[in-house]
Amino acid sequence: MSPIHFISTSTIQLTNAHQNHPQRIELTPGDLRVLRFNQNQKGLIFHKPKHLSNDQGLIEQLKTTLSHTLHIFYPLAGRLGLIENGNDDQTCCFFLHCNGEGAQFVHAVADGVTVADILEPTIVPDDLVYSFFPMNGLFNYQGISNPLLAVQVTELVDGIFIGCTMNHCVGDGTSFWHFFNTWSEICRRGGCVDQLSQPHPDLAREQLLNGIADLPIRIQRFQYHGIPERSVGPPLQQRVFHFSKERISQLKAKANAEMETDKISSLQALMAHLWISVTRSRGLDANEEVAYFILAGTRQRMQPKLREEFLGNAITSGLVKSTAGELVKNGLGWAAWEINKMIASKTTEEVRKSLDNWVKCPTVLKFEGMIDRTKLVTGSSHRFDVYGNDFGWGKPLAVRSGPADKCDGRLTVFAGADPGSIDFEACLSPETLQAMAQDPEFWTHDVKPNFNIGVDLNGAAQATPL
Structure with a gap:
């Protein structure tokens, strides 16, 4: 039986849902190449904070500061957009649709699991670590109908695991940790977003191509509707x-x-x-x-x-x-x-x-x-x-x-x-x-x-x- 007990799932909106920003950001070759890959998933484990009066206060703090961070990284609060070109064309265009639909926030508890259970044993039973991550198994192109960012905060007996799943079409590992670093700094500063040490993201994607091609880039259509087929591999x-x-x-x-x-x-x-x-x-x-x-x-x-x-x-x-x-x-x-x-x-x-x-x-x-x-x-x-x-x-x-x-x-x-x-x-x-x-x-x-x-x-x- 899984020790994970899910408390709640909520949608985190931008701090200012009416901010003035582009509604559409085009995808570059690097973004499009990973459409059929899985998403980027990394997580951090911490000792449980002792200075907070209750766990719910910690959860609310993380939700609030995540909203502040999404105000800066607003594409992560959107979805993938898709335009299917004419039937004779057989091509399509993907883009970031900055519609502010929000990111997913999951609050969970791992009953009876301690930090030592994760870090000390030679072998961890089953897929315990993977249950700390949200939106497992989704491909990047499924960001059409799923959040581009999902966070799961799992309470352990004496610790906290923050697992983050980010759609790889939005950014690579450098972008992933830039977001994580910004969120942690805002939280550490009590929600203050003024004079952050972390610079704001640079969204000017056209500079990557530098005249090589015009955006949007058309790609051949593939099966991006319905449930994708998966092969079953050997145990790893x-x-x-x-x-x-x-x-x-x-x-x-x-x-x-x-x-x-x-x-x-x-x-x-x-x-x-x-x-x-x-x-x-x-x-x-x-x-x-x-x-x-x-x-x-x-x-x-x-x-x-x-x-x-x-x-x-x-x-x-x-x-x-x-x-x-x-x-x-x-x-x-x-x-x-x-x-x-x-x-x-x-x-x-x-x-x-x-x-x-x-x-x-x-x-x-x-x-x-x-x-x-x-x-x-x-x-x-x-x-x-x-x-x-x-x-x-x-x-x-x-x-x-x-x-x-x-x-x-x-x-x-x-x-x-x-x-x-x-x-x-x-x-x-x-x-x-x-x-x-x-x-x-x-x-x-x-x-x-x-x-x-x-x-x-x-x-x-x-x-x-x-």
């Missing part, structure tokens, strides 16, 4: 690997020394370390091709550069390929250098060329089927300000992601709670995780696992920038 498990600042330095130094360079970054060394161990643990044939699908932010790769507070999807992707045997044989430095070269190749010219090619032949991909047991994909970023989200009760204890777009080989990177540390949330088959636990070369660097979520995931996997 999640485990969070925590890399301390010292271990990261060791891996980085080793990778650079092997390649006689100083260009390999800490994150590139970590990704290479995980890629090798996962490949070795999967027991693949030496001649079997393996690939690492990496997503990277393009705000600083555009010309002119996009502001960090740009609200939208500014990401690019690339593949690093090898054979299983070559990857394991060549080792850490070689794998990290291959990752380095791929990321370095994503120049301003290459990003612009990729946008231009997509506009000429728009395609909306499904995440299901893109990733299999020979591939890895890394999203999110260790640079996102996760632990700066103080709502007035202290910093978060940990960050967790929801069930959206999970697959065998999904690695989600976060900053660790300790300064300079990095966490990787690895979604893999139970057999692969078991083999990694017995891989002496992986553990040589004394990488300590944080916990292992033993949940079965039926279905696929978000793409956010690094």
Whole structure:
């Protein structure tokens, strides 16, 4: 029996429902590409505030400050708009309809569940963590008839979990955490929105294209009405690997020394370390091709550069390929250098060329089927300000992601709670995780696992920038 008890579901409106703002915001190629992906789901766990007189006061405070935040991030209070072009055309246009219909707010209680039940055990039973997130299983295009933002506040015995589901067509990981950072600051300041340290979002999406194409962009129609079909995948498990600042330095130094360079970054060394161990643990044939699908932010790769507070999807992707045997044989430095070269190749010219090619032949991909047991994909970023989200009760204890777009080989990177540390949330088959636990070369660097979520995931996997 699920310990989750739902108290209420309400709609949060803008503070000023009659504010003067555009009713329509066009979607860019990055926004349209993820229409058939699941939404962005991340959540934070806190100790329960002791200074509040009652839990209902906390809930009302969060509702009120969320309304203030939506006043600033008003597209999140809208819906996706859809225009179907003529029958002979067979194309359609999606856009953000800023109609102020509101965001969803869910108040729940996890009966008998403590913070320790989530953070301390090696295995968490069933899908406990995923029950802390609202609107599970929805695709982004279903924002036509569903909120673009949903928040679930779940009370634990001694803690609070704030799970947020944001439609990925509105923004990428940078946009997601910009919203979260703004909300927490407004709440910490008692609802005051004057002189925030967080800048307001930049909604000028046309600058992303910079003359490549006119908006709106027409795409081929697909089945966006009714209940989508879902494939049933194999059981998967999640485990969070925590890399301390010292271990990261060791891996980085080793990778650079092997390649006689100083260009390999800490994150590139970590990704290479995980890629090798996962490949070795999967027991693949030496001649079997393996690939690492990496997503990277393009705000600083555009010309002119996009502001960090740009609200939208500014990401690019690339593949690093090898054979299983070559990857394991060549080792850490070689794998990290291959990752380095791929990321370095994503120049301003290459990003612009990729946008231009997509506009000429728009395609909306499904995440299901893109990733299999020979591939890895890394999203999110260790640079996102996760632990700066103080709502007035202290910093978060940990960050967790929801069930959206999970697959065998999904690695989600976060900053660790300790300064300079990095966490990787690895979604893999139970057999692969078991083999990694017995891989002496992986553990040589004394990488300590944080916990292992033993949940079965039926279905696929978000793409956010690094």
